[in-house]
Amino acid sequence: xxxxxxxxxxxxxxxxxxxxxxxxxxxxxxxxxxxxxxxxxxxxxxxxxxxxxxxxxxxxxxxxxxxxxxxxxxxxxxxxxxxxxxxxxxxxxxxxxxxxxxxxxxxxxxxxxxxxxxxxxxxxxxxxxxxxxxxxxxxxxxxxxxxxxxxxxxxxxxxxxxxxxxxxxxxxxxxxxxxxxxxxxxxxxxxxxxxxxxxxxxxxxxxxxxxxxxxxxxxxxxxxxxxxxxxxxxxxxxxxxxxxxxxxxxxxxxxxxxxxxxxxxxxxxxxxxxxxxxxxxxxx
Amino acid sequence: xxxxxxxxxxxxxxxxxxxxxxxxxxxxxxxxxxxxxxxxxxxxxxxxxxxxxxxxxxxxxxxxxxxxxxxxxxxxxxxxxxxxxxxxxxxxxxxxxxxxxxxxxxxxxxxxxxxxxxxxxxxxxxxxxxxxxxxxxxxxxxxxxxxxxxxxxxxxxxxxxxxxxxxxxxxxxxxxxxxxxxxxxxxxxxxxxxxxxxxxxxxxxxxxxxxxxxxxxxxxxxxxxxxxxxxxxxxxxxxxxxxxxxxxxxxxxxxxxxxxxxxxxxxxxxxxxxxxxxxxxxxxxxxxxxxxxxxxxxxxxxxxxxxxxxxxxxxxxxxxxxxxxxxxxxxxxxxxxxxxxxxxxxxxxxxxxxxxxxxxxxxxxxxxxxxxxxxxxxxxxxxxxxxxxxxxxxxxxxxxxxxxxxxxxxxxxxxxxxxxxx
Numbered sequence: 238x239x240x241x242x243x244x245x246x247x248x249x250x251x252x253x254x255x256x257x258x259x260x261x262x263x264x265x266x267x268x269x270x271x272x273x274x275x276x277x278x279x280x281x282x283x284x285x286x287x288x289x290x291x292x293x294x295x296x297x298x299x300x301x302x303x304x305x306x307x308x309x310x311x312x313x314x315x316x317x318x319x320x321x322x323x324x325x326x327x328x329x330x331x332x333x334x335x336x337x338x339x340x341x342x343x344x345x346x347x348x349x350x351x352x353x354x355x356x357x358x359x360x361x362x363x364x365x366x367x368x369x370x371x372x373x374x375x376x377x378x379x380x381x382x383x384x385x386x387x388x389x390x391x392x393x394x395x396x397x398x399x400x401x402x403x404x405x406x407x408x409x410x411x412x413x414x415x416x417x418x419x420x421x422x423x424x425x426x427x428x429x430x431x432x433x434x435x436x437x438x439x440x441x442x443x444x445x446x447x448x449x450x451x452x453x454x455x456x457x458x459x460x461x462x463x464x465x466x467x468x469x470x471x472x473x474x475x476x477x478x479x480x481x482x483x484x485x486x487x488x489x490x491x492x493x494x495x496x497x498x499x500x501x502x503x504x505x506x507x508x509x510x511x512x513x514x515x516x517x518x519x520x521x
Numbered sequence: 522x523x524x525x526x527x528x529x530x531x532x533x534x535x536x537x538x539x540x541x542x543x544x545x546x547x548x549x550x551x552x553x554x555x556x557x558x559x560x561x562x563x564x565x566x567x568x569x570x571x572x573x574x575x576x577x578x579x580x581x582x583x584x585x586x587x588x589x590x591x592x593x594x595x596x597x598x599x600x601x602x603x604x605x606x607x608x609x610x611x612x613x614x615x616x617x618x619x620x621x622x623x624x625x626x627x628x629x630x631x632x633x634x635x636x637x638x639x640x641x642x643x644x645x646x647x648x649x650x651x652x653x654x655x656x657x658x659x660x661x662x663x664x665x666x667x668x669x670x671x672x673x674x675x676x677x678x679x680x681x682x683x684x685x686x687x688x689x690x691x692x693x694x695x696x697x698x699x700x701x702x703x704x705x706x707x708x709x710x711x712x713x714x715x716x717x718x719x720x721x722x723x724x725x726x727x728x729x730x731x732x733x734x735x736x737x738x739x740x741x742x743x744x745x746x747x748x749x750x751x752x753x754x755x756x757x758x759x760x761x762x763x764x765x766x767x768x769x770x771x772x773x774x775x776x777x778x779x780x781x782x783x784x785x786x787x788x789x790x791x792x793x794x795x796x797x798x799x800x801x802x803x804x805x806x807x808x809x810x811x812x813x814x815x816x817x818x819x820x821x822x823x824x825x826x827x828x829x830x831x832x833x834x835x836x837x838x839x840x841x842x843x844x845x846x847x848x849x850x851x852x853x854x855x856x857x858x859x860x861x862x863x864x865x866x867x868x869x870x871x872x873x874x875x876x877x878x879x880x881x882x883x884x885x886x887x888x889x890x891x892x893x894x895x896x897x898x899x900x901x902x903x904x905x906x907x908x909x910x911x912x913x914x915x916x917x918x919x920x921x922x923x924x925x926x927x928x929x930x931x932x933x934x935x936x937x938x939x940x941x942x943x
Binding site: 249256259271274284346356371374394451454479495498499 | 548552554555557559561572573740747766770786790819924928
């Protein structure tokens with residue numbers, strides 16, 4: 238930020254800095270809740286606020302006891318394992334189904350294209366409470382509530398719209414003569430897909446998969462309705478933590494989740510840059 | 522045949538098929554192949570998502586309890602013309618009494634009582650105790666016996682309500698969801714004052730969502746503008762500040778707001794330390810509507826920033842410069858030239874934020890306290906606590922209809938293909 242131009246009037250200057258100050262406040266609003274939780278998770282006391290010792294950077298006031306609590310607490314360990322089981326399984330399902338559907342949807346001659354697209358995206362739009370209620374009745378008739386199968390299938394549904402959207406976006410401007418070229422050179426459709434299309438749409442597929450994973454990893458409403466004690470995931474455990482027995486352990490979990498989301502975000506950003514480079518767009 | 526008369530001018534493929542037909546065949550095949558790719562997911566979504574939600578909404582009109590456990594009474598009551606006034610004839614009393622006794626033997630009388638209680642509050646014991654007393658009576662006259670068991674059987678209102686709940690399908694749940702009821706003569710009327718909650722709740726949900734949408738526009742506009750006008754390196758850095766909250770778990774962010782806003786929380790501590798407020802009058806900023814709104818604006822803000830930013834990025838700065846060089850003040854140039862070009866972004870972001878806001882459940886449930894609850898929370902309440910699934914389905918059906926209408930609008934204006942993620 239180079240500062241206001243030299244010909245700016247005092248009013249322009251005031252506006253220039255005033256505008257930046259307002260923006261800084263809004264960015265602070267966005268980021269403060271995430272920044273504040275990290276140091277508090279090292280609080281030695283079971284409080285949710287900064288103690289005097291913490292403010293004077295007294296090393297006694299900090300501790301990793303809440304992190305120790307996570308790794309010694311069976312419930313937390315169990316929920317972490319569950320979150321990964323459900324998240325990874327539903328991501329694999331959602332990515333497979335969603336990528337295939339996106340390939341079909343990218344053809345403009347597909348009949349009823351916009352209607353189908355509307356149906357496929359709807360799980361993202363319908364309020365979760367309605368989805369959860371509907372699924373609860375449906376899966377209890379099938380005796381799949383309180384099972385991993387039911388939860389994985391439910392989360393697959395919620396994840397697919399993201400895969401469809403990201404892969405369809407990668408396929409916009411996809412040059413279909415590439416596949417025809419491959420086929421005219423003797424490649425069968427399967428080979429064409431894996432050797433020509435897949436490498437080009439891979440960034441979209443991976444970012445869709447990440448979205449699907451995060452959707453499942455962060456989902457609590459469907460879990461509240463469908464999961465039993467055995468299927469408790471991290472968000473469900475945090476929900477219980479916030480509602481029932483509030484303890485700084487959830488701050489430690491929250492910090493770990495923030496670090497996790499920073500990693501995911503970095504992967505996604507790298508993918509986006511790679512995608513733009515591949516398609517010959519300006520980097521950035 | 523046109524092809525035959527055209528003679529040898531018809532173009533054919535190597536194996537002699539006319540090109541026109543071959544092309545049609547190939548196109549059909551391509552359509553089928555494209556559809557084949559979409560089919561697995563479409564079938565999966567239709568079976569495990571659309572169908573269950575359809576079934577749930579069906580519950581809002583489905584009313585099997587009474588008609589299944591008291592079939593004879595149902596048939597007789599449905600045939601009775603309640604609007605003519607007066608009480609039903611002796612034979613209906615007899616049939617209902619026998620069915621009540623039977624239902625008690627079948628152990629379904631409790632369900633019937635609960636169902637009638639939704640329609641006519643305070644009538645649970647009417648059914649259960651009457652069924653118990655009647656089971657000891659062998660002979661009629663039944664009208665007298667039932668009125669003796671409970672004098673409410675001598676009231677028209679009871680019979681009209683009973684007639685309504687015995688119908689196989691009902692609009693009663695929808696009426697309840699819009700605070701309507703039937704009066705003593707079986708006519709539609711507004712629910713009594715202290716029972717009117719749902720219309721207020723729907724309106725409150727709409728207002729809160731609208732407020733959140735406007736707040737998101739106001740907060741997203743300056744930062745999107747800043748990012749769109751900065752060099753790429755800086756705007757990428759600023760984008761991280763938007764995307765990090767977007768990618769962070771909802772529950773983490775909600776927890777943060779509890780930590781920040783609670784009375785013993787960080788914000789109150791800062792204000793006390795600065796001497797802005799006294800230690801004894803800390804501000805209650807969470808577990809009420811303020812908490813719900815602050816946390817929801819924070820959660821939904823990225824959904825406004827992303828579409829706004831992607832629209833602003835494409836606006837060339839030369840338009841505003843041209844306007845200014847022609848004598849427009851900066852404010853006028855902004856309002857007349859820049860702002861209209863950003864309207865599509867505002868529209869896309871607003872509909873998305875509004876859709877997400879009206880169906881929101883988690884945040885109000887955790888930080889809303891008693892006054893910050895929205896419609897979703899009441900659906901959850903009727904699903905899990907009161908177990909009045911019909912009412913939950915009716916409230917959900919109304920909410921769903923609203924959301925789908927907005928979704929349709931979004932698709933018309935923005936197009937789902939243009940939805941931006943991250």
